[in-house]
Amino acid sequence: MILKDGTAVGSDAAFELVDRAAFIPARIWFDDENGRPQPIDRATEPARWRAAVEQDAPIVTQLDDGATVWPATSMNATSSASEPSLVRGMLDRLDVQPGHRVLEIGTGTGYNTALLCALAGEENVTSIEVDPVLADGARANLHAAGYRPTVITGDGAAGHRERAPFDRIIATCAVTAGHIPYAWAAQTIEHGTILSPWGTLFCNGVQVHLSADGRGRAQGRVVDSASFMRLRAQRGPFGHxxxxxxxxxxxxxxxxxxxxxxxxxxxxxxxxxxxxxxxxxxxxxxxxxxxxxxxxxxxxxxxxxxxxxxxxxxxxxxxxxxxxxxxxxxxxxxxxxxxxxxxxxRLEPRHTRFGLTISTTGQEIWLDEPGNVVRTWPAVAPSAT
Ligand SMILES: C[S@@+](CC[C@H](N)C(=O)[O-])C[C@H]1O[C@@H](n2cnc3c(N)ncnc32)[C@H](O)[C@@H]1O
Known part of the structure; x- marks a missing residue:
């Protein structure tokens, strides 16, 4: 993290500096013991709202792409502030250093964006949010908290060529097997890192940690489990x-x-x-x-x-x-x-024994070593991704 006098400190300080509550809307949904999102209004239930914000739990900030309006509820969360321990684990894994150029896909509330600003310097952070209402809200939250990163309203699957290349790309929405956007690999520097939730329609999901070669190829491993909402264009056919x-x-x-x-x-x-x-x-x-x-x-x-x-x-x-x-x-x-x-x-391999390679010719998942390919997906319309 960079302090005003230019000194860099660790991520503990970033988490102390950025107040999660400042990014959480007054009206939220919080899961009850059966996993059903229940509405909470800070104005009428301040203690309950505060207790939700202080828990290590996700807070739903949008349902059904905004079509379900608070206090109505549904089971289809489309934006949330992830639980702090997950945010922390991903940022530690991303290993952001002062001066790193960082691209975030999925601005949501702007909380993670603010942490990235604290770690890399606000001028180095670009964040993309597909939903215009959420993007506007995140900008307002960030400005109120004193951060002015570049927040783009758009489809993060295309990356952001104007501010590329990046040292670090982090997605806070999940990509589907075989469809990691090729633009992310193309816009990451040699030895740069891409960290993204990844999953299949059968099993969502895990995190993949890829290292780029600076020439459009990236390779790495499944590093942890994590269940995220999907990149908007990659949602499965639901309701069947x-x-x-x-x-x-x-x-x-x-x-x-x-x-x-x-x-x-x-x-x-x-x-x-x-x-x-x-x-x-x-x-x-x-x-x-x-x-x-x-x-x-x-x-x-x-x-x-x-x-x-x-x-x-x-x-x-x-x-x-x-x-x-x-x-x-x-x-x-x-x-x-x-x-x-x-x-x-194959002796019952856990998810962390799998790895991924993405290149212009396609995407592969392998077991233990890159040569030991388990499944391949051919490149689909590389110009679009
Ligand atoms: C789990 S939330 C992000 C949480 C956020 N990082 C925070 O700290 O509040 C996932 C977000 O990804 C956004 N999203 C989904 N598809 C996207 C896309 N193609 N491009 C950019 N954002 C996308 C959703 O609208 C949602 O706000």
Whole structure:
């Protein structure tokens, strides 16, 4: 961090200097014990608002891209101030030094931007927010707190060529497997760092930490888990689970059995590895949906209208055979079984054993070493990203 007299100090001081409360709107949503966002107004409930702001927890500042207006609520958070420990962990990992040119994607409230200003110097910080209302709010918060970084209203997927190259790029929204914007690699200096949440539709998500070569290539590893809202243009096709579940329920399909437990792939270390193989497949688990101790894992792939269900019944707990039904051109559960068998055969690697390479020719995910490629995605319209 740079003090007024030009001396640099560590990130502890930056966190002491920047007051999170100054960036949190008066009207927020804060998750209750069931994970449902509940409205809180600072004007009428100052103690509750303050308690929320002081907790190490995310604070939702926008739902449904602003279409759901406080105090109405929904489950679709589209902007939030991330929990302070996550913000801190990412900034420590980004290793911002005084004078570094930094690009942030996802300004949100401006809190992380202010921390970046404290660490690198406000003249070196560029932050991009896609939502104009949020961008205006962040600018106002930053100015009130005494910081004047460059805040751009626009799509951070394009980076910001005018102020490139950057020593550090940090995204605070998640990119989808195979679609890390190529512009980020192209706009980072040699040995510069890109830190971004990354995920698949199957499993969101992790953080990737990439080092650039200054010629448009970047490579690095999965370093931690982290669940973020997605880059706006990369959101999955949502709202189809109920329809596709009804479709398979009504269909006349045979019931098969599997020895792979649905909970073994739904979450935990296998979910990430399975998700790498089934990156465009969505899943949800309905626990005990019929009151008889039966959980249902639903898998679906919207473009091909493929769907599968696996039931963890009381019988299956005894026999180890779970009923499976599959419908559509893709046999989604069969694909999961293959991916799960691969994961077992590689000694059950955790997400941090995976790495990524991105270049103009495409994006690869590998296991342990860059040569050991697990999955590739060809470059898509490099001029657009
Ligand atoms: C988790 S919030 C950011 C939190 C923020 N860093 C803070 O400290 O308050 C993610 C933000 O990314 C923004 N976002 C999503 N897609 C974007 C894009 N393509 N370009 C720029 N911002 C984007 C969202 O509007 C949202 O405000």
């Amino acid at each position: 689970a109920g329809r596709l579940s009804d479709l398979i329920d009504a269909a006349d399909v045979d019931t098969d059995t599997t020895t792979v437990s649905p909970s073994a792939v739904h979450a935990g270390p296998a979910a990430f590895a399975v998700g790498v193989q089934l990156a465009d497949v969505q899943q949800s688990m309905a626990y005990d949906f019929d009151g008889e101790g039966t959980d249902e894992l639903l898998l679906y792939h919207v473009p091909s209208e493929s769907v599968a269900t696996v039931h963890a019944t009381a019988d299956a707990a005894v026999t180890g055979k779970y009923p499976v039904r599959q419908l559509g051109p893709r046999r989604l559960w069969t694909e999961v079984e293959t991916a799960h068998a691969w994961w077992l055969s």
